[in-house]
């Protein structure tokens with residue numbers, strides 16, 4: 001693999017940081033470095049960047065706002081793409097046959113989008129209130145909760161494929177499931193959402209209600225990433241059960257490994273103190289999985305995405 005990143009991409013409209021620390025770009029605030037962090041300054045530069053990575057067999061990962069990501073202490077190989085350039089944060093609203101279609105760049109901040117939709121009197125995504133994400137990260141995870149999922153409002157998603165081709169996929173070609181989306185390989189560039197007009201006062205009232213609920217049940221601190229685990233399906237009940245409740249009932253609330261610990265407010269929130277290592281969190285995750293499985297026979301699956309040189313996953 002060619003490690004002369006600056007040379008490899010020097011003629012592209014991208015910003016390259018070699019040996020870039022990723023921890024500060026995630027909500028956990030911990031973890032190692034990427035061989036290169038690359039910020040394309042245009043969709044065209046993103047397409048050519050992907051083409052070159054494919055040609056040079058360079059591993060590519062995409063970073064959103066880092067709210068659901070834990071990076072290994074040893075960092076990751078290859079290129080991490082970040083869509084922070086304003087060219088990826090566009091917002092357009094068009095009316096087509098009475099349906100409001102909103103086109104949003106993948107780098108747009110989700111919470112700012114909720115605020116903007118509220119101001120304009122557009123309903124459809126306010127169920128995402130209080131979820132930190134870029135639009136790309138929210139789509140990749142099908143972010144959501146009690147008040148819906150982002151996939152509910154999707155009309156189409158545009159993805160720059162590894163060969164640099166931009167393809168637009170209708171919602172019917174994609175699969176949005178519980179905290180997971182089956183999407184073609186590549187980088188989400190933008191998406192369109194089906195919205196409806198509604199009195200801004202009514203939309204704002206819902207946003208306040210949803211935020212109040214979220215504050216009442218979740219610790220909204222830094223150094224965490226929302227829920228660590230997905231709620232597993234209990235075959236006996238044929239429905240999902242709360243992973244937080246299972247961890248709580250296993251007596252693990254407040255349990256600590258090194259400088260990482262399970263929140264004593266919400267047992268599915270894993271958090272850490274300054275100086276923590278990703279390995280501390282990994283051990284805590286393994287412990288929770290083991291103890292819950294031994295007690296209940298239910299296998300916990302992480303919702304948080306782990307990046308590592310040995311392969312991504314949990």
Ligand SMILES: Cc1cc2nc3c(=O)[nH]c(=O)nc-3n(C[C@H](O)[C@H](O)[C@H](O)COP(=O)(O)OP(=O)(O)OC[C@H]3O[C@@H](n4cnc5c(N)ncnc54)[C@H](O)[C@@H]3O)c2cc1C
Nearest residue numbers: 064065066067068133134136137138140143144188225226
């Ligand atoms: C305090 C707090 C509260 C939270 N509450 C909730 C909640 O209520 N509901 C919920 O669902 N989640 C919640 N989360 C988790 C998190 O907000 C979501 O998972 C969110 O969707 C992550 O988006 P992101 O942009 O930060 O993605 P990242 O964490 O940066 O990345 C997550 C995944 O998305 C991929 N990705 C990111 N951008 C792109 C792109 N452009 N193209 C392709 N793939 C991409 C990444 O490669 C990675 O696999 C919470 C997190 C925190 C810190």
